[in-house]
Amino acid sequence: MSDSTRYQRRHPISWEQLHRDAKALAWRLLDMDMTWKGIAAVTRGGLVPAAVIARELEIHYVETICISSYTWKEQGQATIIKPLRDSGEGWLIIDDLVDTGKTAQVVRNMLPGAHFATLYAKPEGKPHVDTFVTEVTQDTWILFPWDSESRFVEPIAGMNKKK
Numbered sequence: 001m002s003d004s005t006r007y008q009r010r011h012p013i014s015w016e017q018l019h020r021d022a023k024a025l026a027w028r029l030l031d032m033d034m035t036w037k038g039i040a041a042v043t044r045g046g047l048v049p050a051a052v053i054a055r056e057l058e059i060h061y062v063e064t065i066c067i068s069s070y071t072w073k074e075q076g077q078a079t080i081i082k083p084l085r086d087s088g089e090g091w092l093i094i095d096d097l098v099d100t101g102k103t104a105q106v107v108r109n110m111l112p113g114a115h116f117a118t119l120y121a122k123p124e125g126k127p128h129v130d131t132f133v134t135e136v137t138q139d140t141w142i143l144f145p146w147d148s149e150s151r152f153v154e155p156i157a158g159m160n161k162k163k
Helices: 015-030 047-057 102-110 156-161
Strands: 009-012 038-043 062-071 074-082 091-098 115-121 131-135 140-143
Touching: 015 047, 015 115, 015 131, 038 047, 038 102, 047 062, 047 091, 047 115, 062 102, 074 102, 091 102, 102 115
Parallel strands: 009 140, 038 062, 038 091, 091 115, 115 131
Antiparallel strands: 062 074
């Protein structure tokens, strides 16, 4: 399936919703009663959720794992730009989303002992993370606030009449 037909739905996330979901993830992680060595944010999508979670869990050591695999809606081969060299024990990996799990698998191989948490998870990616807040369908494109701006959108019923 090509990327142009792969995403049949769009789910816009506002800054407020992202913040609420990151706090919900922080509550789940806090309930684990773990002492984290630090957070490894998967760039770029994991940066904002990692900042919120670092604040809520009072974690002051935040690293980045820089991986590129998307260009707009086209997913390609994951390229490691900046790895984190550690066993992963005691680390908390934060990303915005796990889609197919390809990027997550690269990160898991890099830090096998870490706990991997995301805000959103799709069915194909779920097995690759330990904790997430919200599951969305595989055919949903999540539109993050850093990738969008506010504008008028036609009602769903009106869009269906044009097909």
